Amino acid sequence: MNARSQTFELSVEGRQVEEAVASIFHTVLFHRSFGKFKYKEEGSYSVGTLGYADVDCNFIDLTYVCCSSDELDQTLKREITSFSEALRSHEGQRSGQISLEFFQRKRSRWLFQPECIPWEVWNVRLDLLALHSEHERQACREQVADVLTDKIMCIAEAMNRHDFLPKMPTQAELDLVFDTSYSDVQPYLFKIGYTTSGPSNASVSSTMKKLIKETLSL
Numbered sequence: 001m002n003a004r005s006q007t008f009e010l011s012v013e014g015r016q017v018e019e020a021v022a023s024i025f026h027t028v029l030f031h032r033s034f035g036k037f038k039y040k041e042e043g044s045y046s047v048g049t050l051g052y053a054d055v056d057c058n059f060i061d062l063t064y065v066c067c068s069s070d071e072l073d074q075t076l077k078r079e080i081t082s083f084s085e086a087l088r089s090h091e092g093q094r095s096g097q098i099s100l101e102f103f104q105r106k107r108s109r110w111l112f113q114p115e116c117i118p119w120e121v122w123n124v125r126l127d128l129l130a131l132h133s134e135h136e137r138q139a140c141r142e143q144v145a146d147v148l149t150d151k152i153m154c155i156a157e158a159m160n161r162h163d164f165l166p167k168m169p170t171q172a173e174l175d176l177v178f179d180t181s182y183s184d185v186q187p188y189l190f191k192i193g194y195t196t197s198g199p200s201n202a203s204v205s206s207t208m209k210k211l212i213k214e215t216l217s218l
Helices: 014-031 070-088 134-159 171-177 203-217
Strands: 004-013 037-041 044-047 052-056 063-067 095-106 115-129 190-197
Touching: 004 014, 004 134, 014 052, 014 063, 014 070, 014 095, 014 115, 014 134, 063 070, 070 095, 070 115, 070 190, 095 171
Parallel strands: 004 115
Antiparallel strands: 037 044, 052 063, 095 115, 095 190
16 A cells, blocks of 8 residues: 655744654644544444644744644654754754554464555655744744744645545454543554754755745845
8 A cells, every 4th residue: 555645844943843843743643533433343333532722822823723632742742852852963054754553463473563555645855944043933933823824724635535444443453543641532543753864955045045035125
């Protein structure tokens, strides 16, 4: 099965990395999570309530919605912070990509590990901007917010399409489709990975810098 993939490209200031990635990944996971399943008998189950919360960003003029699960938030924060620190540790112009991949497990024969089959991947490619004044930072706050708002709308539209989703599992196969380790939420199985590099293609970064300059000239 070929996993469908979506890639977003952003140029942000270093201190905006974590909030920019979190706003996208939390939005995706909000749509890819359920309340906890409770099975009454085989083929019969109920789904618990999925709580939600508004998050106000500190370095971007943006508010987004996420699952109100401290455990899930800590998982994302740990991975995103690790990516941010690695990305910002490079000298000069820096770029990187972080991915949120959903997968399902397929049981293998005895002694073999279960096979993990990806079915959806969300990539965020980032270029870091070097800003030198508070005017540039304020313009960047607004520009990044506008870009992220568009991305969040794209996510909502994608979730409304009738694309493939793993079929609802039996109780015995629940952990082949969902991550049951959280006490208050049940997302589809997912993992996060990232890569970083030094000097990158400056096209996206140059476009963002141009937008900031145009905003400042208004």
